[in-house]
Amino acid sequence: MKGGWIFHIGRYVKLLGSLFTKPERRAMYWKETARMMSDFGIGSLLIVIIISFFIGAVSAVQFAYNLSDSLVPMYFVGYVVKESMILEFAPTVTCLILAGKIGSNIASELGTMRLTEQIDALEIMGINTSSYLVGPKIVAAITMIPLLVIIAAFTGIVGGGIASVSSGYLSQAEYLQGVQSFFVAFNVRVMIIKAVVFGFILTSVSCYQGFYASGSAIEIGKASTRAVVISCILVLLADYVLAWMLL
Amino acid sequence: MIEVKDVRKRFGEQEVLKGITSQFLPGQTNLIIGKSGSGKTVLIKCIVGLMIPDEGEILYDGRDFTKMTIKEKKELRKELGMLFQGNALFDSLTVEENVRFPLDMFTKMTLKEKTDRVNEVLSRVNLQGANNKYPSQTSGGMQKRTGIARAIVMNPKYLFCDEPNSGLDPKTAIVIDELIREITLENNITTIINTHDMNSVIGAGDKILFLHQGNKEWEGNNKTLFETDNVELNSFIFASEFLKEAKEVRLRKMRGL
């Protein structure tokens, strides 16, 4: 990529600015949004479930192991798994995974469209390409990614329960007691805010990388790698900023 | 009619178009020919507005494209169809959906009307029955036809084709050339074609603009083409020994030998 970072930030802001133009035909934008929603949502469901299940399971077992000789009551395992899933693991880890999956997908799809002149073809027809190609993806991401994150939190808590109860550290009743204790609704809100912000970051950054891809096919690979790396860094940075602002 | 007046375009140090002036009339196939790298694609992209010329005017029946507002440009673009060098079909849509796309986006037709129009256009380019295939499941020639169908589905007044027969066998290439020519005549379209295929030059050259190193080196048609003594044009046309010989045979015949 040529140009300094100021050039990229400027062009990124301009790309996002074009989202606020009037769609040529609303129905077509919705159709594209629905396609992206099923792509992002259903396409990522399985991997999100698998990974969050194991994160919940591993953190429950490790925490239970650390608690087993202490005076802290065992039901704390449930509480800690719940809190760590909701506040950190579900939103952040899920979005890092999605940066890899959705981000590289978006960047290579748009990059291919750029290099095979499909974007030019849309442009020629008189379509506002940036808003048609980027808008639906962002809308789909900021609706589907929070849903995926909620599912991840739930699966992680279930996974933690299954793992810690089946390995005999505590009873199912104790685990459930832990999950239900000290419930803070605000933390769930933080989780959803994080999911929306991270989802926005990873889709917009990946769209940017793909939309302005140029050169040869090798460039598409590079653009999607860049999309993933930059998204991950920005997601972690935003995680830190949000933690500092919200908590 | 499309007029270009003194169009210039440079990329950094390299001046790719050095002031091109020409006119392209409706109802005929206007060809832009020239060696690889002579600026054909850049010129066509400047005309359709995918690139902005540094200087010069581009007039669509008197309307200056370079001075239009975004809204006016959008309106004009509905009158304009383009076939891309690599077809630029949308991978995620079927042949039918590709062709229907402009109708979906810009017209208020019912699904029935749209489907009828799509089928009409598909049969015009001899693609009946391929409706539900994805572009990747069709041959290169079929993809070209799909591209043509999509370009003409809105009844454009102006049609642009960048290398319409690159990557096709000679016979299919001629079929595609003839198809474009027929559609141009039927609907009185102003058609501009980029090519370096000599078959199309001879077959479809109602008007020929020869670009050389960013300049308009020569202008004429497929009749005057063979009588010119322009050195660059001759070296372009008769790049192959076979054609050189063909020219001599032809000249001998003309002189009645």
Ligand SMILES: Nc1ncnc2c1ncn2[C@@H]1O[C@H](COP(=O)(O)OP(=O)(O)OP(=O)(O)O)[C@@H](O)[C@H]1O
């Ligand atoms: N986006 C661009 N940036 C920089 N230089 C460019 C760009 N597009 C084209 N050029 C340069 O402009 C010149 C003309 O290119 P163009 O694509 O118009 O050639 P062409 O006549 O279409 O060739 P071909 O027959 O191979 O398609 C080339 O030297 C090319 O390097």
Ligand SMILES: [Mg+2]
């Ligand atoms: Mg070219």
